[in-house]
Amino acid sequence: MTKSPASAGPVAPEVLADLAAASHILAAQGVVDAMGHISLRHPDAQDRFLMSRAMPPALVTPADLVEFDMNGDACGGDTRSGFLERFIHSEVYTARADVMSVVHSHSPSVIPFGLCDKPMQAMFHNAAFVAAGVPVFDIRTKFGTTDMLICDCVRGGALAETLGDKNVALLRAHGSIAVGDTLQAAVFRAVYTEVNARIQHWALALASGGPLAALSPEEGLLADEPNQGAAARAWQLWRSNVRAKTNW
Template identity: 50%
Template sequence: MSKVSCFAAIAFATVLLSAAPSRAQDSIPGVPRELLDDIAAGSRILADLGVVDAFGHVSARHPTNPGHFLMARSVAPAQVTADDIMEFDENGEAVDARGRTVFLERFIHAEIYRARPDVKAVVHTHSPGVVPFSVSRTTLRPLYHNAAFLGAGAAVWDIGKDFGTTNMLVSNNAIGKSLASALGDKSVVLMRGHGDVTVGSAVKVAVFRAYYTDVNAKLQTQAIGLGSEITFLSAEEATKADAVNMVIMDRAWALWKQKVQAGK
């Protein structure tokens, strides 16, 4: 091969390599692209399932810097992509904003991650099914197996008790800390007149719980409307069913993720 041909071959190979997408190069240092994809997918899944509309957010704890977390810039859940994900510090402040707007209620996530080292993902929604249970004295309880995690209880948090008359938003760390305290060791906390927060050991777990909290709330409302006594899951049934759900959750996650990714 002549020197000219050799140089041409090298140049052509260089162009091909530069044009090929590289999944090894992460957009946020120390964060696998797969985690960014999961956060984006979780946001789009909840929008597709009708749990969120233009509002709501999904986050994940930073895998190599556990004091930090990852969440999208301020954008509607259905529009979130992996490239929208930003890094936030322990106080909920953007590490590298670069002019991007951020969610007002990022303090929900910051304070829950601070209070709960076991939590790896947080979801906040304005679930239409859940809101009635946040403003009434009717306790949200599991009445079918997919919502078995509710057997451990769903706390109810009222912003007015600690902060008086507000705009109902978790707009600073003090309010976020109050919410995290109400959550305690539970998987779900309802926010009076606002929505709810679910947490989990992974994005798929928090998303699963956000969806089935909404579904269970709607079913419970229907059951109440029948006007007779409701048979809820017993504590033992809930524990056993939740253990199974944690094993088979990947089936639902794969289906939901495939659907939203196909719709890009």
């Protein structure tokens, strides 16, 4: 049995409360259901991250959060089971020093764009981050026929490579990931990736042919600036809704 890595140290209670609240927010917004997860890089250690033990996101409390190292091993002797797909998080943090938070979900409106040749495009300003492009990770390319899960460092590393410098990536016949340089940015992007996908389905159903008048990459860059303020306002609303039903 391998020895549990040492903890990087305690995390402020308000940070843990915000991370637990983010799980509730994603559930309330229809991004996660019984499955799906969000993590936060440890505020004091680049090589550690925090996420809940394996459990439904809407039931997470701050006491359910576990510290992991970048091998996906629980730290400080914590023996609670982590999610099978925690390697998504460890490998994105390893590949992307700028990323502080990662969301993985199976939100349904997004999945079709990983199954067909229609790329996801930015349908409106709040999804400006989509305009940079949304790569699709096809697990078959490197791993052949699998159970579809990102259940080890090698598969996680391949997914992180497909994500590259983007904010969102799709996993063929599985789901998606969204990342941010703050917890709030990752939550905002996960929510608006799902909303954007719904709008694109509506637009495609209405369209009589020809390309959609989606945001260009340049418009996306410009529109992503004011989105920082929009994300803060959205967080204020969503976080207060969680606080109203919990004591954290």
